[in-house]
Amino acid sequence: DICTLRRGDHCMVAAKVVRAICPLLDYVTGWLSRYDVCCVYHHFVILHDVSYLDENGIPRTAAGEIVELLEHTNTVRESIAIVHAMSGGQLLRTPMCLGKFLFDKAQCQRVALADYGDMPCIFRIVRKLSDEDRGEIMARAQTLLDMKPAYNVFGHNCEHTVNAVCRGEAISPQVPVVLRDLARLSIRGFVLLGSALLSKAAGCAQSCGGSRAPGLGGRPFGVAALMCTAVGCATLALPALARYRGARESIEEHRRLAVVDPDAAATLLRTELARAFVVGGGGAAAFVLAALTVHRRA
Template sequence: MTGVPPPRSFEPPPGSKVKPKKILSPIHHYLSRSRKPFWCAEQPLTRPPRIYVDQKSVFREVAAVTQLRRGDHCMITLNVLRCLSPWVDYLVSLMGSLELFHLYHHFVILDDVAFVDEFGVPRTEQDEIVSIMEYSNTVEGFIEEVRVKAFGAWCSLPRIVLQTLLHKAHCHKVPLADYGDMPHIFRMEEKLTELDRERIVRDAVNLIDNQISYNILWANCEHTTNLVSGKQQYTSPEVHFFIWSLVRYTLTVLGLATLHVVTLKCYSRYCLHFPLW
């Protein structure tokens, strides 16, 4: 079938005898009819708006994938276990829809979605597969990349794992259908003209050709998506939200532990001999 991306593989280093494996993505399973995505082209009720973690931006869960247009800044629930199991992917996606999880993966839509074909793959009016720009990787892809780069030698494994962890995601163009197991897609509410959308797609494609080296703290998917989207700011409010939440929960646990210790000390030593009642 035309327009279908080939299975992903990693080029082994020069001199390596390791044979790379081909990694299938969800779209290959859909097109082979081994399973179907969870989304549909129906038009249910419009979802209510939500406030993003920066307390300024507004986003909304799209009612149907056919509402997506090129240049849209979209998000799905952050899922580090993506592509391991369709049902795990769906459960994580549902948690985001129910507002039980507030960390998201960001990407840019590169084509207008006109319809969803019989395989469940979003397509354009020209019957081409709809694509997105994103920084991403999967557990299977990470393991295969480490295996290929390690030359099959266990002694070099720790170094390769560390290097791959620091640059574990790659900026690339992938089918939107790869997120068919995570049907709850969110879109930033932005007023974009046709010129804005053309500029966003152009900048996104340029970023694929001249990608910034990934780093989870200062060069993640949100940084790059905000850079090319309508916001045009190289920023990641989720990093600030995550760090603040981590500090807050750490202080909460320390406070509870301190209160527990003080209570035990008070009861066993002071209050037992000098009761206050």
């Protein structure tokens, strides 16, 4: 419920570089994030208490003002406008201005929460915050807005900024997660390639080399190809199971501390189980289908 958001809340939405270009794509990406298909998230901090939604669905404060958030980002349209302004409309200066812009492509700025109205899911980091804690967060937010720190995807991205505001520590656990996922994706690609090569070798051995090894043919290559497929499936299924286990422990801990009530904890557990099934099971099934397709073509 949007109306439960308060100043100082750390929130996330599914991140994509074409945000605000296509509302349908925003909506689809948001739903994919619920099942961990989207592994990159954009972070921001709420600057006002949400009191109600007006007739247009815009979040407003008790005084009727538009609720704002602090974020460290730009949309594609904003980026194009900035580069155009930097170049003064001169085409020859555009490449140089674009290169300069890429080293500091985002701004630490106030944005209306209504800008994310087309996202079906806005995630909130659950923390117990006193009014004093929220006041400190607002003070740090104003300091960052005044400083306007430079953006760096690895050293000072949106997550660094929000954690600096909400926790007083500029960290981004998402960066190593993304690098880890890229490594896993590379492993799956190499495994699929190896499986294809082994399948082709098995076919060649059966057609022209079987006489040298009666009763064996290309079986060793086929077994190796199956092992490669199993490894690829494991890189999808095992992380999903590990994530579910970690999420279950975290939910139980939050329930024990009364951060979430038992009904909400049960709902979260069911959601995490469904996510593990969709991401782990669905991903493994898709990998097997891809491997079978490669084997048949080989």
